[in-house]
Structure formats: structure tokens, C-alpha cells
Amino acid sequence: MRTDDSGLATLETILSVVVLVPVLFSVIAFGGAFQRWIAQDAAVVQAARFAAEVGGDSAEVRALLADALTGSGIDPSRVDVSIEPSRVGWREPITVRAVSQARIDIPFILHIDLPLSSSAVARGEVNR
Numbered sequence: 001m002r003t004d005d006s007g008l009a010t011l012e013t014i015l016s017v018v019v020l021v022p023v024l025f026s027v028i029a030f031g032g033a034f035q036r037w038i039a040q041d042a043a044v045v046q047a048a049r050f051a052a053e054v055g056g057d058s059a060e061v062r063a064l065l066a067d068a069l070t071g072s073g074i075d076p077s078r079v080d081v082s083i084e085p086s087r088v089g090w091r092e093p094i095t096v097r098a099v100s101q102a103r104i105d106i107p108f109i110l111h112i113d114l115p116l117s118s119s120a121v122a123r124g125e126v127n128r
Contacts, residue, residue, distance in 0.1 A: 018108075025106045033102035033114050039072030040079070040098055041118040047083075048096040048120035055126035056087035056094060065098070074100065088124035095121050 047065035054060060061083065066076035079100040088094045101113040 022106050022109050026109075029104045029106055033104060033116065036072075036074060036100075036102050037116045037118070040069065040074060040100060040116055041120075043068035043072060043074075044096050044098045044118040045120040048094065048122040051083055051094050051096060052088065052122035052125050055089070055124060056085065057083040061096075065096070069098075088126070090124055090127040092124040093121050094124060095119060 043065055046068055047061055050064050051057060051061045062081065065081060069076045069079060079098050082095075082097045084095050084097075085092075097117070097119040099115060099117045102116050104110060104112050104114050
């Protein structure tokens with residue numbers, strides 16, 4: 001009877017690596033996507049508040065949103081932004097939406113673009 005287990009240890013190590021490497025990459029990839037979504041959401045809320053202050057969609061609002069996204073490490077040219085309606089008066093709602101894609105690459109399992117959507121509503125502060 002043979003009692004040498006050296007081959008079994010190698011097999012266990014290989015199986016562990018095959019399982020643990022994708023799990024590790026999954027945690028990193030989804031953590032990065034979650035961080036990006038939180039940063040995008042915060043930038044959209046800031047832009048909605050500013051749009052309410054200035055009375056609607058303007059170049060300044062879009063510049064503020066682009067600066068906030070850039071400061072968070074998000075390329076603003078890859079984010080679809082909509083601000084509706086374009087002009088608001090006192091206490092009228094204005095909605096700012098942003099949609100981007102986060103690339104998820106997990107070895108051996110998954111390669112997708114995960115859509116990240118953020119929206120915020122603010123009330124107009126301009127009395128027209």
C-alpha cells in the first residue's frame with residue numbers, strides 16, 4: 001500500500017488556485033464598479049443641485065458635472081448625460097441622469113460591460 005500524498009497536495013493547490021483567482025478578480029472588479037457608481041452618483045447629485053440653482057441645463061452645469069466625474073477618475077466623454085427639462089422655475093423639478101459602462105473582466109468566467117445609471121432630482125430655486 002502506497003502512502004505518499006505529494007501528488008494530492010499538488011492537485012489541491014491547483015484546484016484552489018483555479019477557484020480562488022476568479023473569486024479574487026471578481027471582488028476587485030465589482031468593488032471598482034461599485035466605487036465608480038458611487039462617485040458617478042455623487043457627481044450627478046451635485047450637478048442636479050447646481051442646475052436647480054441656475055434654473056436649468058447650462059454649460060456651467062455640464063462643466064461642473066464633467067469636473068466632478070474627472071476628479072473621480074471617470075472619463076466624462078464616455079458618460080451619457082441628460083438634464084430635463086432644460087429650464088425650470090421656482091420649485092419645479094429638474095432631473096439629471098448619467099449612464100456609463102464599467103468593464104468587468106474576470107479570468108476564465110466573464111467579460112462584460114456593466115451599465116451604471118445614476119439620477120437625481122432637485123427643485124428649481126429661480127423665481128421667474
